[in-house]
Amino acid sequence: MTEIPAEEYLCTRIRRTEQALMAHHEAVLRGYGLTMTQYTVLLALSRQEDMSGAQLARAAGVTQQTMASVLTGLQRKQLIARRPSSVHAKVLLASLTDQGHEVLEGAYGEVIVLERALTDAFTPDEHATLCDLLERATTVLVQQTPQAEARATRQGG
Numbered sequence: 001m002t003e004i005p006a007e008e009y010l011c012t013r014i015r016r017t018e019q020a021l022m023a024h025h026e027a028v029l030r031g032y033g034l035t036m037t038q039y040t041v042l043l044a045l046s047r048q049e050d051m052s053g054a055q056l057a058r059a060a061g062v063t064q065q066t067m068a069s070v071l072t073g074l075q076r077k078q079l080i081a082r083r084p085s086s087v088h089a090k091v092l093l094a095s096l097t098d099q100g101h102e103v104l105e106g107a108y109g110e111v112i113v114l115e116r117a118l119t120d121a122f123t124p125d126e127h128a129t130l131c132d133l134l135e136r137a138t139t140v141l142v143q144q145t146p147q148a149e150a151r152a153t154r155q156g157g
Contacts, residue, residue, distance in 0.1 A: 014137065024114055032107045033077065037062055037070050039111075042079060042096065042104040050093040052085070079103055 022036065029039050037060050044059040045051060051059075057067035071094055074080040079100035085091040096104065119127055 010137070021114075025111060028110045028114075029107055031110075032103050034103070034107060035070075037066070038074055038079075039104075039107055041067075041070060041074060041094075042100055043108070045080065045094060045096045046101070046104055049095045051095075052091050052093060056094065074100070 025036055025039070029036060032039075034042070040060040041056050044056055053067045053071055054064055056071070057064045060067065060070075062070070071080065071082065071092075074094075075082055077099075078097055080094045081097050082092040082094050085093050122130060
């Protein structure tokens with residue numbers, strides 16, 4: 001097998017890009033007292049009010065247990081309000097408070113600067129191609145995960 005330098009691996013490049021993106025977002029969000037997960041929740045609630053913890057956990061890609069503590073923290077900061085669902089009494093629905101809208105607006109205004117800078121770094125055709133390529137890469141990664149989990153199970157680990 002021919003040895004490929006690590007810096008040429010696609011997974012390494014994707015990971016470096018993701019790390020740079022997360023570092024930027026975390027630096028911006030820290031100024032608003034938010035984590036990336038909290039920001040994701042506020043953003044989801046700005047698009048659809050009255051979401052359950054389970055819905056928000058799926059949207060943020062975290063467990064329901066993790067989301068429960070995220071929602072408690074956001075409620076403590078008075079960025080969200082929670083009320084029982086009219087359909088399921090045990091389900092609490094979250095919605096943004098006025099303060100939550102204000103914090104999100106400020107954070108989004110700074111996060112979008114990076115989005116615009118990235119968009120401006122490419123021609124419209126390059127941007128469309130990059131988006132298509134990233135979607136294709138994501139599809140492959142998602143498809144490979146169950147196979148990797150099955151191999152790990154077979155190998156006892």
